Amino acid sequence: MRVNSISTNTSIYNLYNSLYQGRTSLNNIRLSLDLFPSNKAQGLKPLGNDALNYVTNIKSASKNLSASLKELSGASFTKKTAVSSDPEIISAKYSGTKPGDIKPTTIKVDQIATGQSNEGTQLVANAAFGASGTNKFSINIGGKATDFSVNVAVGDSNSVVQQKMADAINKAGIGVKATVETDTKNNVSTLKIEATGTGNNDKNKFTVSDVIGSLAAQTGANNISGIAKDAVYSVNGGASRTSQSNTVDLGGGLSVTLNKASDKSVTISAGSDMGYAKSAVEGLVKSYNDLYSEAAQKTNDPKAQNLATKMINISKTYLSTLSNIGIGFDKDGKMTLDDKKLNAAAENGSLQKFFTENSGKNYGYTNQLSRLADNVSNNTSNYVSRSTFGNELTENFGYSGFGDLIQYNYLSAGWLFDYSF
Numbered sequence: 001m002r003v004n005s006i007s008t009n010t011s012i013y014n015l016y017n018s019l020y021q022g023r024t025s026l027n028n029i030r031l032s033l034d035l036f037p038s039n040k041a042q043g044l045k046p047l048g049n050d051a052l053n054y055v056t057n058i059k060s061a062s063k064n065l066s067a068s069l070k071e072l073s074g075a076s077f078t079k080k081t082a083v084s085s086d087p088e089i090i091s092a093k094y095s096g097t098k099p100g101d102i103k104p105t106t107i108k109v110d111q112i113a114t115g116q117s118n119e120g121t122q123l124v125a126n127a128a129f130g131a132s133g134t135n136k137f138s139i140n141i142g143g144k145a146t147d148f149s150v151n152v153a154v155g156d157s158n159s160v161v162q163q164k165m166a167d168a169i170n171k172a173g174i175g176v177k178a179t180v181e182t183d184t185k186n187n188v189s190t191l192k193i194e195a196t197g198t199g200n201n202d203k204n205k206f207t208v209s210d211v212i213g214s215l216a217a218q219t220g221a222n223n224i225s226g227i228a229k230d231a232v233y234s235v236n237g238g239a240s241r242t243s244q245s246n247t248v249d250l251g252g253g254l255s256v257t258l259n260k261a262s263d264k265s266v267t268i269s270a271g272s273d274m275g276y277a278k279s280a281v282e283g284l285v286k287s288y289n290d291l292y293s294e295a296a297q298k299t300n301d302p303k304a305q306n307l308a309t310k311m312i313n314i315s316k317t318y319l320s321t322l323s324n325i326g327i328g329f330d331k332d333g334k335m336t337l338d339d340k341k342l343n344a345a346a347e348n349g350s351l352q353k354f355f356t357e358n359s360g361k362n363y364g365y366t367n368q369l370s371r372l373a374d375n376v377s378n379n380t381s382n383y384v385s386r387s388t389f390g391n392e393l394t395e396n397f398g399y400s401g402f403g404d405l406i407q408y409n410y411l412s413a414g415w416l417f418d419y420s421f
């Protein structure tokens with residue numbers, strides 16, 4: 001039995017609207033049964049979440065994809081920051097608000113700041129350490145001594161004893177860190193102890209000595225391999241400067257980190273913020289996968305499958321060039337990101353070149369994907385088939401077919417369907 005016949009003032013052409021309009025919400029539909037008691041009397045149930053969520057999700061994901069592509073069409077590459085001509089030697093950071101005010105600055109690094117380091121003797125890793133029992137050693141840093149107690153069990157190997165020492169040191173948190181480096185090929189292990197700070201001061205200088213037993217002597221933990229020293233650098237060809245830290249404030253919101261010494265001078269200047277651009281690419285990957293996953297999982301909906309296929313076909317043409325900038329695809333068709341390739345592309349300019357050039361071409365990757373995303377957002381009903389809703393209508397409402405819903409005045413609950421499915 002029909003609830004009500006459709007109003008004569010309602011033309012079928014009024015039904016040719018987007019499947020999901022902003023004014024139609026899940027909550028409105030759920031409330032429809034309370035607003036229209038006659039529907040409840042017929043034993044009707046609200047439409048299931050599956051179909052509604054699909055429509056809502058592809059609309060949201062397509063909008064996000066459009067925004068990501070728009071950002072990559074040029075906007076993400078116009079954002080400026082401090083850029084180093086050789087980040088391996090010196091990296092730069094700008095925290096100010098006017099990156100255009102950054103003046104080219106040339107820096108030469110003669111020496112980086114370090115703390116003291118001790119490198120122990122290479123021992124046969126799996127060989128027995130020797131005498132067992134409780135041993136004590138001491139580390140004096142900045143004039144303060146800390147004692148450590150280590151129990152050597154019968155049969156403990158050299159690498160096991162070294163690790164026990166390292167664990168005890170690291171647990172104390174006294175301003176040094178210890179590691180055990182093992183060369184499995186040559187079966188040797190080495191205990192290393194380093195100050196956690198940098199600069200030529202007492203906080204970064206230490207001594208290691210035995211108190212009970214001979215752990216320090218046997219492992220070589222008391223052997224100094226590197227001294228604490230300040231960084232030495234020059235700016236714009238001026239006199240040498242020193243710093244106890246490798247991070248140097250140059251003023252005006254500009255700071256640099258001295259990564260290694262070099263005969264080569266490095267220039268810091270205003271340039272494209274590749275960190276911002278790389279974040280935009282990460283946003284593209286996420287929004288692409290959100291939209292693709294929603295469509296691909298609707299295996300019984302031909303229009304949803306068509307959307308997934310279109311996304312794959314657009315990308316297929318550019319597989320090689322996308323791969324060069326770090327973008328690939330897994331066996332399921334989802335977009336992946338290779339950070340190493342992405343970083344290289346950001347540095348050599350190929351990342352910016354790909355997205356800016358392809359946004360200017362009618363059949364460029366950015367343009368094609370943007371048009372598809374906009375179409376999904378504006379014409380959502382083109383990407384959902386009758387079957388997606390028809391199954392739920394049959395199960396939840398008992399209608400004999402999708403068309404029956406149109407014939408009933410259930411539209412008064414605020415449902416807008418495209419009858420041209």
